[in-house]
Amino acid sequence: MPKVLISDKMDPKAAEIFRSRGVEVDEITGKTPEELKAIIGNYDGLAIRSSTKVTQEILDAATNLKVVGRAGIGVDNVDIPAASSRGVVVMNTPFGNSITTAEHAIALMFALARQLPEADASTQQGKWEKNRFMGVELTAKTLGLIGAGNIGSIVAERALGLRMKVVAYDPFLTEERAIEMGVEKVDLDTLLARADFITLHTPLTDQTRNILSKENLAKTKKGVRIINCARGGLVDEAALKEGLDSGHIAGAALDVFVTEPAKESPLFGTPNFISTPHLGASTTEAQVNVAIQVAEQMSDFLLSGGVTNALNMPSLSAEEAPRLKPYMALAEKLGSLVGQLAHGALQGVSIEAEGDAAALNQKPITGAVLAGLMRAYTDTVNMVNAPFLAKERGLDVREVRHDREGDYHTLLRVTVRTRDGERSVAGTLFGDNKPRLVELFGIQVEADLAGHMLYVVNADQPGFIGRLGSLLGEKGVNIGTFHLGRREAGGEAILLLSVDGEMDKAFLDTVRALPGVKTAMALEF
Ligand SMILES: NC(=O)C1=CN([C@@H]2O[C@H](COP(=O)(O)OP(=O)(O)OC[C@H]3O[C@@H](n4cnc5c(N)ncnc54)[C@H](O)[C@@H]3O)[C@@H](O)[C@H]2O)C=CC1
Numbered sequence: 357m358p359k360v361l362i363s364d365k366m367d368p369k370a371a372e373i374f375r376s377r378g379v380e381v382d383e384i385t386g387k388t389p390e391e392l393k394a395i396i397g398n399y400d401g402l403a404i405r406s407s408t409k410v411t412q413e414i415l416d417a418a419t420n421l422k423v424v425g426r427a428g429i430g431v432d433n434v435d436i437p438a439a440s441s442r443g444v445v446v447m448n449t450p451f452g453n454s455i456t457t458a459e460h461a462i463a464l465m466f467a468l469a470r471q472l473p474e475a476d477a478s479t480q481q482g483k484w485e486k487n488r489f490m491g492v493e494l495t496a497k498t499l500g501l502i503g504a505g506n507i508g509s510i511v512a513e514r515a516l517g518l519r520m521k522v523v524a525y526d527p528f529l530t531e532e533r534a535i536e537m538g539v540e541k542v543d544l545d546t547l548l549a550r551a552d553f554i555t556l557h558t559p560l561t562d563q564t565r566n567i568l569s570k571e572n573l574a575k576t577k578k579g580v581r582i583i584n585c586a587r588g589g590l591v592d593e594a595a596l597k598e599g600l601d602s603g604h605i606a607g608a609a610l611d612v613f614v615t616e617p618a619k620e621s622p623l624f625g626t627p628n629f630i631s632t633p634h635l636g637a638s639t640t641e642a643q644v645n646v647a648i649q650v651a652e653q654m655s656d657f658l659l660s661g662g663v664t665n666a667l668n669m670p671s672l673s674a675e676e677a678p679r680l681k682p683y684m685a686l687a688e689k690l691g692s693l694v695g696q697l698a699h700g701a702l703q704g705v706s707i708e709a710e711g712d713a714a715a716l717n718q719k720p721i722t723g724a725v726l727a728g729l730m731r732a733y734t735d736t737v738n739m740v741n742a743p744f745l746a747k748e749r750g751l752d753v754r755e756v757r758h759d760r761e762g763d764y765h766t767l768l769r770v771t772v773r774t775r776d777g778e779r780s781v782a783g784t785l786f787g788d789n790k791p792r793l794v795e796l797f798g799i800q801v802e803a804d805l806a807g808h809m810l811y812v813v814n815a816d817q818p819g820f821i822g823r824l825g826s827l828l829g830e831k832g833v834n835i836g837t838f839h840l841g842r843r844e845a846g847g848e849a850i851l852l853l854s855v856d857g858e859m860d861k862a863f864l865d866t867v868r869a870l871p872g873v874k875t876a877m878a879l880e881f
Pocket residue numbers: 428429430431450453454457502503504505506507508525526527528529557558559560563564585586587611612634635636637638
């Protein structure tokens with residue numbers, strides 16, 4: 357039974373779903389990195405929010421980990437490249453808390469416009485400072501939206517409802533989408549110059565870090581109010597403090613900080629500064645949504661291989677997964693076969709699907725071929741990290757679907773390109789969904805690719821099989837299955853034998869010494 361650790365506070369629905377799906381679950385929150393490192397090796401899955409930092413060190417200790425599930429959106433607390441290279445899937449729940457977070461940004465905008473926290477504190481202190489708090493209206497003001505994705509577009513919709521004008525800066529926002537959203541697409545400098553309120557809704561990346569730098573804050577309109585419900589690090593906190601102190605910035609609200617938990621900050625106590633402790637996603641509704649989604653997605657993956665909302669792997673629905681399973685097995689075997697047989701540095705690989713296979717989601721099949729192929733180079737490869745390793749090695753990967761009807765109802769063909777030329781293998785599924793090799797380097801040969809196999813290329817001449825059989829007998833090597841193919845009578849023949857034990861170099865050398873043998877290799881599946 358797979359085992360999951362929930363390491364951040366999560367709605368109880370998550371644990372309920374894991375248990376009802378047959379996944380064992382422990383809820384242990386508030387651990388230090390060292391404590392987490394000590395226990396993470398026991399788990400197949402890790403469910404987190406933003407508090408747990410999934411670093412390379414944690415991943416190194418997570419020897420059984422297959423999936424990290426983020427009950428929320430931002431995954432900057434997960435080292436995704438490290439997870440990918442270790443074959444760990446990282447998934448998030450991209451929509452469950454977006455309305456809630458957008459509402460928090462709108463709430464903070466209102467709070468800034470009317471100085472609500474300060475007015476509240478003063479009133480409750482019995483001061484009744486009616487003349488101290490003079491607010492501004494939102495109607496007809498310009499909202500500058502930095503990042504117009506899921507949350508940004510909900511904020512825009514709400515702001516338009518409040519009769520604000522919305523300008524948006526997002527390099528990936530198309531003109532069409534901007535028109536559909538009812539916002540004006542602008543460049544960053546224009547946004548900075550025109551906005552009365554600025555709200556940020558981008559992930560924290562190398563491009564967005566410090567997007568509201570000291571220099572950019574200086575370009576804003578005097579009296580601007582700034583809201584950050586996205587990530588600490590998007591705004592230069594020291595420059596923000598200076599801007600508030602000088603009066604250039606009329607107000608700022610931060611839900612997120614460079615260092616969290618933010619127990620102290622030069623900004624604390626600054627007039628017109630509002631802060632909340634990373635509460636953007638903290639509503640009952642959002643927390644139920646993300647808890648359900650993360651538990652369902654992680655259970656699907658651990659129990660049936662279904663992949664939803666993964667950041668480092670193509671999607672594969674829980675319905676698709678069982679249908680694709682035999683193809684993935686076939687794909688991995690074909691990849692492994694060419695990986696073991698290919699001589700010279702691999703330059704490219706193409707994966708062709710024909711017949712029934714052509715109708716399937718090809719990405720997971722490609723992942724499986726690459727996993728098989730790359731296993732010749734490293735044994736820590738799986739479907740998740742294989743495409744990354746292939747990319748790192750500069751491998752040119754192509755996918756081709758053929759509409760044509762071939763000799764088989766379904767066929768996968770894997771062709772590798774090396775400096776020495778192209779070589780291809782093909783396989784099908786037999787009635788019971790059993791993967792079966794049907795062609796090897798242009799020669800028809802049917803074989804189950806399993807266990808230890810001996811691959812021999814020899815000149816097709818009478819008596820060879822007898823000689824090889826005697827040699828195997830002499831050496832005490834038991835033959836399981838025997839598959840033979842040849843290009844033409846008297847030409848080149850291929851023998852694939854499954855044998856019961858491992859074959860050592862000395863044995864292979866004696867096979868190579870038989871008359872007519874061109875190649876003899878041990879293969880493992
Ligand atoms: N405070 C909180 O509790 C919460 C914070 N968040 C944060 O909000 C962020 C945004 O969430 P979503 O809207 O769902 O993500 P999303 O991926 O739908 O949207 C992000 C947008 O940022 C844009 N973007 C990327 N690089 C940019 C750049 N250099 N300049 C301008 N725009 C850029 C993208 O094109 C995209 O449209 C998350 O990454 C997360 O960090 C999300 C949920 C809760």
